[in-house]
Amino acid sequence: MAKNLVIVESPAKAKTIEKFLGKDYKVTSSFGHIADLPTKELGVDVEKDFTPNYIVDKEKKALVKKLREMASKAELIWLASDEDREGEAISWHLAETLKLDKDKTRRIVFNSITKNAIQKAIENPRDINYDLVNAQQARRVLDRLVGYELSPVLWKKIKPGLSAGRVQSVAVRLIVERERDIEGFTPVASFKVTAEFTTSKGEVFTAKLNSTFESKEEAEEFLKKNIGSDYKIDSLDTKPAKKSPAAPFTTSTLQQEAARKLYFSVSRTMQVAQRLYEAGHITYMRTDSVNLSGEAIQAAKEAIIENYGEKYSKVRNYKGKSKGAQEAHEAIRPTDMKNQSPTMDRDQAKLYELIWMRTLASQMSDAQLERTNVKIASNKHDQLFSANGEVIKFDGFLKVYLEGKDEEDTAEEQEGMLPAMKLGEALNNNSITATQRFTRAPYRYTEASLVKKLEELGIGRPSTYAPTISTIQNRGYVEKGTIDGTERNYVQLELSSDNIESKTLTETVGSDKGKLVPTDIGIVVNDFLVSHFSGILDYNFTAKVEKDFDEIAAGEEDWQKVMKNFYKDFHPKVLDVEENAERASGERVLGTDPKSGRQVSVRLGRFGPMVQIGTVDEEEKPQFASLLPHQSITTLTFEEAMELFKLPRNLGEYKGEEVEANVGRYGPYVRYGKKFVSLGKDESAFDVDLDRAIELIKEKEKADAPIASYEGKEVTKGKGRFGPFIKWDGMFINVNKKYDFDNLSQEDIEELIEAKKKKEAEKVVVEWTEEDIRIEKARWGRHNIIQGKIKVELTKDVDPNKVTLEAAKELLEKKKPKKKATKKTTKKTKG
Structure with missing residues (x-):
């Protein structure tokens, strides 16, 4: 074992750092946090000054054991996680969980993974900064309190499975309010x-x-x-x-510019930037600073003079808004300004070039212009x-780079x-x-312009932008628009030759393609939260919380005191709303059904947005119809609502089977017996006729027809979410590009089937043939016990070869669904 153990948070970072250190150093990874709050409970002791209950997840226990063994054999342990609050917390968790000897432990930080930066860090170790740790704890605990207390209220008052969050809910509010501005706009x-x-x-x-x-x-x-x-x-x-020129990149400006010029999503930008950082190509990518080190300024100056001449160089020092100790001490820049085009994959090369140009341009002369009016x-x-x-x-800096503009910028x-x-x-x-x-109506937010707005309001920090935007989309509160727009007429008068x-x-x-559009559930959840928890969703409150975190990071505020001040008003409000608030569905009354005289309304139901004829108070049961994918409960008209009750449309019969048109989760379709055929992009369930339906059914039958047989069983083919495949004996077999999918030969089919059979057989570790029970290899080094459709995953520490048949049966029995007991009811009679 090497004398020195260096622990970082990612394998890629470990691999790069190990290149710069000698044989006396062993670099390993913690794979992020090794301890965190539990996932299925609050994990915060409110009664004991909001003490967090950090645990090591079962997935990490083997890793912790390995790290502890490695640390015990090393003379010095170097904690080298990132230099922001999250990185400081990772180092703290490592020190606490591994029970590291303080005299043997060093904390080192660097904002770029280069030989000089690593060497300088080792020469200047420090202790763990508990102010930064407490700032991260404060964010984690407050966000956990908000999420775990608000979410159950949403389950009870709207529908199960919903969630709320301090930053995500404010982001949704921005998008909903912008949508309402657009809806209320009159051109x-x-x-x-x-x-x-x-x-x-x-x-x-x-x-x-x-x-x-x-x-x-x-x-x-x-x-x-x-x-x-x-x-x-x-x-x-x-x-x-x-x-x-514009200042060098911060996290938010990089996200915005990569969206404008490279069409990257915010999460894609951060993933690519992370890889560039871990490979040693750029400085740390989560930063609010626009500052460049003296070394970087000198390197940029030399590169400018060498490439463009002395007159293009102008040394500049930029100052940004100071937001506390979280930030790395430099803007995002290349670690080597002379390296303009390092060898890397396409996405990394494009983002690196953008960072290189922006950094270089920031140290270049002004562009001199002559404007004429x-x-x-x-x-x-x-x-x-x-x-x-x-x-x-x-041309000055324009020779290299010009900052992009958003469409809403009034440039x-x-x-x-x-x-x-x-x-x-x-x-x-x-x-x-x-x-x-x-x-023009206000523009809908793009991911980049939402980041810009959040930063302007002081909401969130570099590490939160990407996960926040991903979360609100994954939760179904916001989605990317798909509407191309509608045509509008306008008049043009032209005077030419006196005519x-x-x-x-x-x-x-009205195109919303690629823009962030709130869904019905997003609007209903937002309105409920704004109505009952206006303080939490207030922009100023959210920004103030960020300032509190900054003060904690600077050692100027006690984090538990901040929690107490927040919770004393928040918790009673949650209890009051849970007890007294009415259920929310976003219901709108649209009119009266001319046939029955019953109320027609639109609202959010258990399975999504729907139109309802009648009410639950009436003797006759209400009628329901789901909205089409492009429709919304906030804009649906009475006429559109009544059209929905024409579905499903009976089109006639084909081969003795009923044919009908309807709309489902994935769009309009035709149903023939138990088979479903999707309609084309521009086709509607309201307009399709029987002839077109039969045409689609025949195409489907032809596509589903067997293309061959093997061992007496039919072979069919199709295309799924993972690409083209053939199906044989219940097995789906992917067809890679080696084969001509449209012209598969019998030899190709047999080769694919046999390869799949061999692969499946190799997965089996143990098999009890008579019981139809087997143990198979699974992903990530795991194994599964399988019997029919029942599957039980074994933990990593279990040797599959030592599992007995009796033990396997016992585990499978626990997994089997329990039969529901039938309730016996008795009628009570009056008198």
């Missing part, structure tokens, strides 16, 4: 005027009228004033300007046309170059166009 039309002019030298450019017109009549009246008009340059203003006058009216142009005199319109002109110069007018334009022509054009509006 206002106006006419914008642009004109095309030609200079005396024949150069063409475009100018616009700074004022707009409310109606078509006003716009047309203005165009008439321009008939026969002469134009000249009324003013010409040219002045120098400059653009400065031209005003054009007419001799027929006093309104002025205006044109703006921009000329780059010196200036892109300015092009203007031809050379002089004051008083006469211009020829080619055309003037008045185009109807509508005011005015009017035409109607179309544009697509």
Whole structure:
């Protein structure tokens, strides 16, 4: 055993660090936290100053045992987890759980995995920073209290299986409120005027009228004033300007820019950045700092001078908003500025290049510009046309990089170059166009713009953005939009050769593709929480909690005191709502059924959003119909609701079997007997007829027909979520790219089946043939006892070869579903 044991939190990080240390060092991984709060209970002793009950999960017990043995044999133990609060807590858990000798234990931190950084860390060890540990504990405990106390309220008042969280619920609130702003928005039309002019030298450019017109009549009246008009340059203003580069990346700005330029999701960006960091290519990727070290600034300067020359270099020091001790001490940057294109996979290469360019540009000179504004006058009216142009005199940092923009940013319109002109110069007018334009509703959030908003409000921290956005989607509160938009007509008037022509054009509006859209359940949960727990979902409260965590991390606040102040108001409120609040379903009354005269309403039901005719108070049972995938309880109209009761539609018969059209969880379909056939993308269950249904059924029958037989059993083929497959004797066998799936030969089929049979046989460790019980290899080094459809997973510490038949039977018996006892009921009679 080596004299020194270095423990980090990931195998990839361990592998990189081990390259920089000699034979006296052994580097191993803890695979993240080795201890945490239990998953199936609160795990916090509220009565004893909110003491957390940390446990070692059964999955980690073997690892802890191994680490303890390794630590006992080492002369020194180096705890080298990340330098943020989470990393500090991991080191603390290692020290506590492994019962490390304080005199033999060193804590080291570094924000990049390079030889110099590791060596410097080893030369400057420190103790565990308990202020950082307490800040992480405070976040973990408070979030556990909120989640474990609010979630059961949602189960009781809305539906089982729901969850709430301090940051996730606020993120959902932002998205729901934005959706309501969009729904309540009424577009206002106006006419914008642009004109095309030609200079005396024949150069063409475009100018616009700074004022707009409310109606078509006003716009047309203005165009008439321009008939026969002469134009000249009324003013010409040219002045120098400059653009400065953006600061180096923080976690949030990297997530935003990777979304704009690489189309990465927030979680994808963090996964790729994690791999880059662990491989030693970039500094730590969870940071709020825009600062660069002196070493990094010097390296960037040298790279700029070498590649572009001295005039492109300008040393800059950036200052960000200080948010406490959580942050790493540097922005995200390459560890080696001279290494522009290291060998790596495609995603890593793209993200690395983005980080490299942003870092380099941050240390480059301003771009020097010349901006020109031209005003054009007419001799027929006093309104002025205006044109703006921009000329780059010196490109500076633009030679490398320009920050992207979100669609909702109210940035200036892109300015092009203007031809050379002089004051008083006469211009020829080619055309003037008045185009109807509508005011835009607020934009839905993208993942990147939501991160930007959360950061602006002070909600969450670098480590929370990606998991928060993943959680609200995984919980079904928010989903990515899929609607392409709808067509809208607009009017355009054009004056050309003294004639005015009017035409109607179309544009697509209302697309939500890729944007974050709240689901019905998300809206109902949000409204319930905002109504009853407005304090928890208040943006200022959530931001204040983050400041409390920062003060704890700085040693300026006691974390248990913060918990007490929060819980004394929170807990009684939970009990009150649980006892007294009414159930929530988001119900809206839409009208009255013309046939029965019963109430028609839409609400969230146990199995999702639905329309209901009648109420539970009536003698006759209510009728129900599920909403279509694109419909919402907040926007559904009475007419749309009544259409739903036309489903399922009976289309007729085919081969003596009833054929009907309906809509299910995965969209519209046709049912024929017990078989289901999905309709095409643009087909509707309300419109499909019997002929089209039969056509689809025949295609399905042809696709499902056996393609061969083997050992007297049929072979069929299909395509599933994991790709193309063949099915034989109840086995699904994946068909890889080695085979031509559309033209499988008998030889190919036999080869695939035999390979699968061999693989399945190799999985069997023990088999009791008469009892039809076997033990098979499973994933992650586990084994399963299997009998028919019943499966029992063995723990890692059990040797499958030593399991007896009796023990296997006993375990299987426990797994079998218990028969429900039938309730005996007796009628009570009055009197």
